[in-house]
Amino acid sequence: xxxxxxxxxxxxxxxxxxxxxxxxxxxxxxxxxxxxxxxxxxxxxxxxxxxxxxxxxxxxxxxxxxxxxxxxxxxxxxxxxxxxxxxxxxxxxxxxxxxxxxxxxxxxxxxxxxxxxxxxxxxxxxxxxxxxxxxxxxxxxxxxxxxxxxxxxxxxxxxxxxxxxxxxxxxxxxxxxxxxxxxxxxxxxxxxxxxxxxxxxxxxxxxxxxxxxxxxxxxxxxxxxxxxxxxxxxxxxxxxxxxxxxxxxxxxxxxxxxxxxxxxxxxxxxxxxxxxxxxxxxxxxxxxxxxxxxxxxxxxxxxxxx
Amino acid sequence: xxxxxxxxxxxxxxxxxxxxxxxxxxxxxxxxxxxxxxxxxxxxxxxxxxxxxxxxxxxxxxxxxxxxxxxxxxxxxxxxxxxxxxxxxxxxxxxxxxxxxxxxxxxxxxxxxxxxxxxxxxxxxxxxxxxxxxxxxxxxxxxxxxxxxxxxxxxxxxxxxxxxxxxxxxxxxxxxxxxxxxxxxxxxxxxxxxxxxxxxxxxxxxxxxxxxxxxxxxxxxxxxxxxxxxxxxxxxxxxxxxxxxxxxxxxxxxxxxxxxxxxxxxxxxxxxxxxxxxxxxxxxxxxxxxxxxxxxxxxxxxxxxx
Numbered sequence: 001x002x003x004x005x006x007x008x009x010x011x012x013x014x015x016x017x018x019x020x021x022x023x024x025x026x027x028x029x030x031x032x033x034x035x036x037x038x039x040x041x042x043x044x045x046x047x048x049x050x051x052x053x054x055x056x057x058x059x060x061x062x063x064x065x066x067x068x069x070x071x072x073x074x075x076x077x078x079x080x081x082x083x084x085x086x087x088x089x090x091x092x093x094x095x096x097x098x099x100x101x102x103x104x105x106x107x108x109x110x111x112x113x114x115x116x117x118x119x120x121x122x123x124x125x126x127x128x129x130x131x132x133x134x135x136x137x138x139x140x141x142x143x144x145x146x147x148x149x150x151x152x153x154x155x156x157x158x159x160x161x162x163x164x165x166x167x168x169x170x171x172x173x174x175x176x177x178x179x180x181x182x183x184x185x186x187x188x189x190x191x192x193x194x195x196x197x198x199x200x201x202x203x204x205x206x207x208x209x210x211x212x213x214x215x216x217x218x219x220x221x222x223x224x225x226x227x228x229x230x231x232x233x234x235x236x237x238x239x240x241x242x243x244x245x246x247x248x249x250x251x252x253x254x255x256x257x258x259x260x261x262x263x264x265x266x267x268x269x270x271x272x273x274x275x276x277x278x279x280x281x282x283x284x285x286x287x288x289x290x291x292x293x294x295x296x297x298x299x300x301x302x303x304x305x306x
Numbered sequence: 307x308x309x310x311x312x313x314x315x316x317x318x319x320x321x322x323x324x325x326x327x328x329x330x331x332x333x334x335x336x337x338x339x340x341x342x343x344x345x346x347x348x349x350x351x352x353x354x355x356x357x358x359x360x361x362x363x364x365x366x367x368x369x370x371x372x373x374x375x376x377x378x379x380x381x382x383x384x385x386x387x388x389x390x391x392x393x394x395x396x397x398x399x400x401x402x403x404x405x406x407x408x409x410x411x412x413x414x415x416x417x418x419x420x421x422x423x424x425x426x427x428x429x430x431x432x433x434x435x436x437x438x439x440x441x442x443x444x445x446x447x448x449x450x451x452x453x454x455x456x457x458x459x460x461x462x463x464x465x466x467x468x469x470x471x472x473x474x475x476x477x478x479x480x481x482x483x484x485x486x487x488x489x490x491x492x493x494x495x496x497x498x499x500x501x502x503x504x505x506x507x508x509x510x511x512x513x514x515x516x517x518x519x520x521x522x523x524x525x526x527x528x529x530x531x532x533x534x535x536x537x538x539x540x541x542x543x544x545x546x547x548x549x550x551x552x553x554x555x556x557x558x559x560x561x562x563x564x565x566x567x568x569x570x571x572x573x574x575x576x577x578x579x580x581x582x583x584x585x586x587x588x589x590x591x592x593x594x595x596x597x598x599x600x601x602x603x604x605x606x607x608x609x610x611x612x
């Protein structure tokens with residue numbers, strides 16, 4: 001039995017980046033410390049916030065709801081609600097919606113389930129059958145649209161998502177490699193845009209592996225299924241590289257994050273925040289005249305009528 | 307036989323990034339076009355320049371000397387000289403010094419060979435035996451020191467090195483991953499610093515593979531041996547990743563370069579150019595009081611006296 005480097009307890013994890021074995025108690029403490037660090041660093045959670053948690057029911061969002069509730073749930077000046085988007089993906093989404101329901105109930109968080117079908121008249125499965133775009137093109141646009149709209153209608157001040165350190169560094173590297181500095185600038189935390197609910201990522205300083213272990217140690221349901229439509233070959237190549245690289249040179253994901261953060265002041269200058277328009281069709285925020293959700297819906301309706 | 311996409315000639319290369327087969331004539335034209343593009347973009351070569359070429363005798367620097375001489379050698383307002391640093395690496399360096407001599411002679415470029423032994427009293431092999439640092443730590447410092455000093459003493463206005471697109475993108479990625487934005491800023495082309503001869507990299511827009519093929523097609527000597535001291539495991543991991551990635555998604559090295567270039571305005575603001583001091587010992591430029599070459603020489607001398 002390997003023992004914890006901070007006490008004599010049984011180690012549950014070897015943290016490569018800190019070169020420490022940690023027991024359950026000390027790992028949980030360390031994990032939560034880094035959540036609080038990220039939250040404080042970017043003032044993600046403030047007095048009088050009403051935070052909408054994007055709760056898909058997958059492993060990341062379940063841990064997010066649990067840890068935010070544990071760390072901030074007792075504060076009377078902060079309120080949490082949860083929003084689950086049901087895209088309508090047969091076989092894949094229903095079980096996680098159930099998980100989301102249960103976790104929200106257990107954590108006593110007000111829960112809202114919003115579906116593509118009710119809002120757009122079509123499930124994602126139907127969109128994919130009708131349309132010509134890739135599933136993720138529909139899903140990305142409509143999911144973000146509904147999350148933002150629902151959060152705003154519920155008077156949320158912020159929208160918390162379950163992105164972890166692995167997700168964030170993959171996206172940063174993806175943008176470096178594509179040379180897409182404008183998209184890189186969108187990753188700046190606390191980037192306020194009118195009518196867009198401010199997004200926060202409290203788990204940006206913890207590894208995906210740690211999220212899984214934290215979930216296990218807290219007896220949280222872990223749905224590890226991947227969306228059947230998931231297809232990101234470029235991101236997967238970067239993920240695999242970073243995984244191997246991190247294995248050889250632990251802590252590099254942190255340094256990627258720090259490097260990105262060092263660029264933030266000038267990214268802000270290169271790409272100042274733009275004032276968004278209101279979509280002429282639905283009134284939701286957009287950088288154009290008509291928002292991408294309305295454009296895609298039009299395309300799908302035309303297809304349906306043919 | 308595969309034929310050139312621009313004529314009916316026999317193809318000598320398949321350019322993945324442009325999805326073209328090219329014959330000898332069209333490949334050479336394309337290669338040289340990109341050299342000129344890089345040179346013009348950053349005003350690397352201007353009227354009345356005296357350009358010192360860092361000519362190690364390896365495959366890259368030989369192509370560099372050849373192509374610069376071919377493209378700009380006839381201009382009366384531009385002068386080229388070549389500097390070869392003989393670090394004193396038994397078995398490895400002597401043959402490339404011979405190659406450098408021959409190529410400079412053939413191209414009718416004034417050639418200067420400068421050795422560690424003459425300047426510092428020790429060869430690199432001796433330094434490695436005496437000192438405790440890694441070979442590349444000595445070599446990097448002393449080679450750059452001698453290149454800069456020699457170029458300045460010969461009244462060169464610029465120092466051209468053979469870095470290609472692969473080298474540059476590896477360094478860019480290395481700095482992203484290490485989160486070292488200050489080092490990233492050092493890669494800005496045309497970064498003027500007093501007493502430091504301006505470095506130019508005319509081959510930054512051509513792939514290493516293209517450099518090799520261009521050299522072969524022009525009958526240039528190709529020394530493919532690697533320095534026996536060469537040991538850059540982190541860079542090697544990034545090189546391998548980029549190689550595989552570029553194979554799957556051709557042209558990514560260009561997009562990495564474009565992304566870096568998009569960051570240049572803000573890198574310049576984050577890290578404004580510093581005025582360098584003169585080393586109290588040798589008078590060469592340094593950001594400290596005593597330059598790193600003098601510091602290392604002191605260490606080596608102390609070791610020798612023990």
